Amino acid sequence: MSEKKTKHRRSVSDLALQFVSGGKRNSLKDEDLQSLVRLCGRSKLYLPVEYSPGPLVLPTCFRATAQYLVVHGAETRGVFRVPGSTRIVNALYTYYCADGDADEISNTTCCPNLPPHIKAGTHDVASTFKRLLSGLPxxxxxxxxxxxxxxxxxxxxxxxxxxxxxxxxxxxxxxxxxxxxxxxxxxxxxxxxxxxxxxxxxxxxxxxxxREDENGIPLPASxxxxxxxxxxxxxxxxxxxxxxxxxxxxxxxxxxxxxxxxxxxxxxxxxxxxxxxxxxxxxxxxxxxxxxxxxxxxxxxxxxxxxxxxxxxxxxxxxxxxxxxxxxxxxxxxxxxxxxxxx
Missing domain, CATH: 1.10.555 (Phosphatidylinositol 3-kinase; Chain A)
Structure with missing residues (x-):
C-alpha cells in the first residue's frame, strides 16, 4: 500500500527523468526510414526554392527539426559544432519515440513542428537532428x-x-x-x-x-x-x-x-x-x-x-x-x- 502511495507522490521532475532515461531513450536507433514513418508519422518539409527540387516528404522527427533549422540555423554561429543541452536533446528525441502508439503518431503527424512544451534552442535542435541521422542504418x-x-x-x-x-x-x-x-x-x-x-x-x-567589421578588424571565424x-x-x-x-x-x-x-x-x-x-x-x-x-x-x-x-x-x-x-x-x-x- 505504501509502495503505491509513493508511486503516486512522485514529482513531475522524477517522472521526466525516468522518461528520459527509460527504455525509449534510443528506440529510434537502427530504424530505417519506413519504420520511422510508422513510429512518428510523416510530414512535408519546405526549403527555399534554390535549395530543393520541391516539397520533401520526411519522417516527422526529421521534418520538425529540419524546418526549425531552416528558419534559425543560418543565423546561429557554431550551429552544429556547439552541443545542445543533453536534457533537452533527450526530451526532443524521446518525444518522437511513439513505439507504435496510434494516438502519439497522430499527434506528431498533425503537428509537424517541434513540440511547444519543450523549450529548445537552436543548438538543442541541431544536436537532435544529428542524433537522428546518426541512428539511421x-x-x-x-x-x-x-x-x-x-x-x-x-x-x-x-x-x-x-x-x-x-x-x-x-x-x-x-x-x-x-x-x-x-x-x-x-x-x-x-x-x-x-x-x-x-x-x-x-x-x-x-x-x-x-570576415571584417566596418573598421577592418577581423571578426572571429572559428x-x-x-x-x-x-x-x-x-x-x-x-x-x-x-x-x-x-x-x-x-x-x-x-x-x-x-x-x-x-x-x-x-x-x-x-x-x-x-x-x-x-x-x-x-x-x-x-x-x-x-x-x-x-x-x-x-x-x-x-x-x-x-x-x-x-x-x-x-x-x-x-x-x-x-x-x-x-x-x-x-x-x-x-x-x-x-x-x-x-x-
Whole structure:
C-alpha cells in the first residue's frame, strides 16, 4: 500500500527523468526510414526554392527539426559544432519515440513542428537532428553504390580552377543529380535532398558572412559553419555504420578507380609501399575513409544549388515525357501501335 502511495507522490521532475532515461531513450536507433514513418508519422518539409527540387516528404522527427533549422540555423554561429543541452536533446528525441502508439503518431503527424512544451534552442535542435541521422542504418545516403558513384565524380573532376572550371562544376552537379535520381526509395531521395539543402543554406550564409567589421578588424571565424566545417561534422554521418564496410570494399575495388584516392598520384604510390609494421596499413585506410567521406559531403554541400537546378530539369523532363506517352497511348489506334512496334 505504501509502495503505491509513493508511486503516486512522485514529482513531475522524477517522472521526466525516468522518461528520459527509460527504455525509449534510443528506440529510434537502427530504424530505417519506413519504420520511422510508422513510429512518428510523416510530414512535408519546405526549403527555399534554390535549395530543393520541391516539397520533401520526411519522417516527422526529421521534418520538425529540419524546418526549425531552416528558419534559425543560418543565423546561429557554431550551429552544429556547439552541443545542445543533453536534457533537452533527450526530451526532443524521446518525444518522437511513439513505439507504435496510434494516438502519439497522430499527434506528431498533425503537428509537424517541434513540440511547444519543450523549450529548445537552436543548438538543442541541431544536436537532435544529428542524433537522428546518426541512428539511421546506412547514414544519409543509405547505400555503398551511391557513395561509389559520388566518389568517382569527386575523383574524376577535381580541377575547377582553370578556364573550363565552371563547365566542370556544372558537369559535376549534373552527375550528382543523376546519381541521386537512381535511388529507388522516394523517402531516401527526399531525405538526401533535405539534409544537403539545409546544409547548403547554412553553409552559404557562413561563406557570405563578412570576415571584417566596418573598421577592418577581423571578426572571429572559428564558429562559422561553412562548407568545409559542415563537411567535417557530417562526413561521419554520410554512410554511418557502413563506413567500415566501405573501407574493406575499397581495398578490393576492381573498377580501375581507387575510391579512397582524393589525393595526388604520388600519394597513391606512397600508399603502395611496403609497410614496416604488420597491420600498419589498416589505420591508414580508416583515416582515408573518414577524409573521403568528409570530402564527398563538402562536395555535395558546395554544389547543391547547381544540383537542384538539374534535378528540377530532370523532373520537368520526366513529367513532360509521361504526358506525351499518355497522350500518345490515348490517341493511338491498333494500326499505329503495330507500326510503332515494327519501326
Amino acid at each position: 546506412g547514414g544519409i545516403l543509405g547505400s555503398l553504390s551511391l557513395l561509389d558513384a559520388l566518389v568517382a565524380i569527386h575523383g574524376q573532376h577535381k580541377d575547377e580552377s582553370d578556364i573550363l572550371g565552371s563547365r566542370q562544376m556544372r558537369l559535376k552537379a549534373k552527375l550528382i543529380a543523376l546519381a541521386i535520381e537512381t535511388v529507388e526509395s522516394q523517402l531516401r531521395r527526399d531525405l538526401i535532398c533535405a539534409v544537403f539543402g539545409l546544409l547548403c543554406l547554412i553553409g552559404c550564409a557562413a561563406e557570405k558572412s563578412p 564558429d562559422l559553419m561553412g562548407y568545409n566545417a559542415l563537411g567535417i561534422v557530417f562526413g561521419p554521418l554520410l554512410i554511418g555504420n557502413l563506413l567500415n564496410s566501405y573501407t574493406k570494399h575499397a581495398t578490393t575495388h576492381t573498377s580501375g578507380f581507387n575510391p579512397l584516392s582524393s589525393t595526388s598520384r604520388e600519394a597513391n604510390k606512397e600508399r603502395r609501399k611496403p609497410k614496416v609494421f604488420e597491420g600498419a596499413g589498416q589505420p591508414s585506410l580508416a583515416v582515408d575513409s573518414i577524409h573521403m567521406a568528409n570530402s564527398i559531403t563538402e562536395m555535395l554541400i558546395r554544389h547543391w544549388q547547381e544540383v537542384v537546378k538539374y534535378m528540377k530539369g530532370l523532373k520537368a523532363f520526366s513529367q513532360k515525357r509521361t504526358k506525351e506517352l499518355t497522350a500518345t497511348t490515348r490517341t493511338s489506334t491498333p494500326a499505329t501501335e503495330r507500326h510503332r512496334i515494327i519501326t
